[in-house]
Amino acid sequence: MAAQTGSQAVERASALLGLIVESGAPRTFSSLVDELGLAKSTTSRLLQALERSRLVYRDRAGAFRPGALFSLHAARPSALHDLSELARPTMEHLSVLSRETVNLAVPRGGQLVSIDQVDSRYLVGATNWVGVDVPAHCTASGKVLYAYGALPLPTGQLERRTAHSPVDRAQLEHALVEVRRRGWAASLDELELGLTAVAAPVRAVDGSVVAAVSVSGPTSRINDNGITKLGDAIVAELRGLSALLGHQPGRKEGFA
Amino acid sequence: MAAQTGSQAVERASALLGLIVESGAPRTFSSLVDELGLAKSTTSRLLQALERSRLVYRDRAGAFRPGALFSLHAARPSALHDLSELARPTMEHLSVLSRETVNLAVPRGGQLVSIDQVDSRYLVGATNWVGVDVPAHCTASGKVLYAYGALPLPTGQLERRTAHSPVDRAQLEHALVEVRRRGWAASLDELELGLTAVAAPVRAVDGSVVAAVSVSGPTSRINDNGITKLGDAIVAELRGLSALLGHQPGRKEGFA
DNA sequence: GTCCAAAGTTTCACATTATGGAACCCGAGT
DNA sequence: ACTCGGGTTCCATAATGTGAAACTTTGGAC
Secondary structure, X not given: OOOOOOOHHHHHHHHHHHHHHHOOOOEOHHHHHHHHOOOHHHHHHHHHHHHHOOOEEEOOOOXXXXXXXXXXXXXXXXXXXXXXXXXXXXXXXXXXXXXOEEEEEEEEOOEEEEXXXXXXXXXXXXXXXXXOOOOHHHOHHHHHHHHOOOOOOOOOOOOOOOOOOOOOHHHHHHHHHHHHHHOOEEEEOOOOOOEXXXXXXXXXXXXXXXXXXXXXXXXXXXXXXXXXXXXXXXXXXXHHHHHHOOOOOOOOOOOO | OOOOOOOHHHHHHHHHHHHHHHOOOOEOHHHHHHHHOOXXXXXXXXXXXXXXXXXXEEOOOOOEEEOHHHHHHHHOOHHHHHHHHHHXXXXXXXXXXXXXXXXXXXXXXXXXXXXXXXXXXXXXXXXXXXXXXXXXXXXXXXXXXXXXXXXXXXXXXXXXXXXXXXXXXXXXXXXXXXXXXXXXXXXXXXXXXXXXXXXXXXXXXXXXXXXXXXXXXXXXHHHHHOHHHHHHHHHHHHHHHHHHOOOOOOXXXXXX
């Protein structure tokens, strides 16, 4: 049985709020009652308190969604900062393992946005990618977000950055199939000659991909340590971060 | 005194969470104790419950920030949907008042993103702008977001859409000064000949601008009803929406 | 290193609050 | 009309939350 923490009511209300936030779809009153197992009257009263506190709102059909405080948070630039703080321990662990540059990127406004970085521990290979505008199809993170539908596929002519850049659509599509098969993506001299990156997805509770974490460095060094080995290591490391976002391995991990 | 709601503990914890989410900066333990006036021990216990529930996290200095559930929500496409649901009543009221097209736009990835629209009640003037890529400096909403620092100013050459488009930087800068003076922005035949829009800012708790709401229609009709009158009406209508995001009129409303 | 104040946590008696069963309300469907 | 599902309100009482006080930890000054 749960230890006494002096905050049972708060924990119950928080559990309700967690179910609502983690849900991809609006939650009905009775589904919340069934899942949490509290009395209807208790559930009703806790939800009313959450509603008054702007933590949930009821849509037109009466189902529950995250409320104004969540929208306020999401609307501010600091939301990205909080996400990168959440990811920071994972990124620093990857930095220790790989000794290379670790980068966190998210889809924003239909584009790839790099929001945080842990720098390489080598003297060579220290490019700061945060805030830098790059063609997503040439990057490992971009391929991850495309492969799992977190970014709309690019339209128009694909930009060529190097002789290795995937400017042919069929070539890119094939690469995305490979990403989905392996669970990670690679970019070999495609953004910049001599630069290789490997990236894997960060998933939310329903398996949808919300971010990508990449490890990048000079092609020679990354090759020497093994691209497949690195890809699998990133996937393994991101399990913890995805779990913080409510993701449980074994759940559907397909096209979001 | 407050009526008995049977959820005092939840309301207290929610009030703490609200202070943390509304704060632009991390909140210290003692500032929360001072502001809410609860006993230190009660405050400590409630914050611990919120932390266990992933609703807050403590940064390296031990100060409190919105937790993983907020980051999860912000990272998902549905966050924009929830923001537009929050704005919907205001937008529909503006639609009734103006009988024109009402649009909600946010800054995302350094760009202007239109996320919701209430259509004109006239037969003429029904363009759907949601998801359409437009040069922000030619739009009323874009000018609002630039004027208040919610969007980085455009770099490079300013695109010309019509003979009225502000392609000269000094011209644009002057327009932004005017936006800040009046509290709303206008775009007269600048995006499209015959199209005029007026927009005003949606503000968060600290006065920072997080979105813009515009009313647009044929230039002749908008002119007939008066641009200044429309601008002032939008500003007045958005007070309620900004209040939902914790904004209180009279607080600093300057450059965010 | 020591000392001290501030930040924060734990303990516990008991007053207050949260709980859940039952009654009730409302709207939709038959 | 009745039934059912989604909720809300009521209320007796058991359980929990509360805050004062004691205690611990941390950071800065000397």
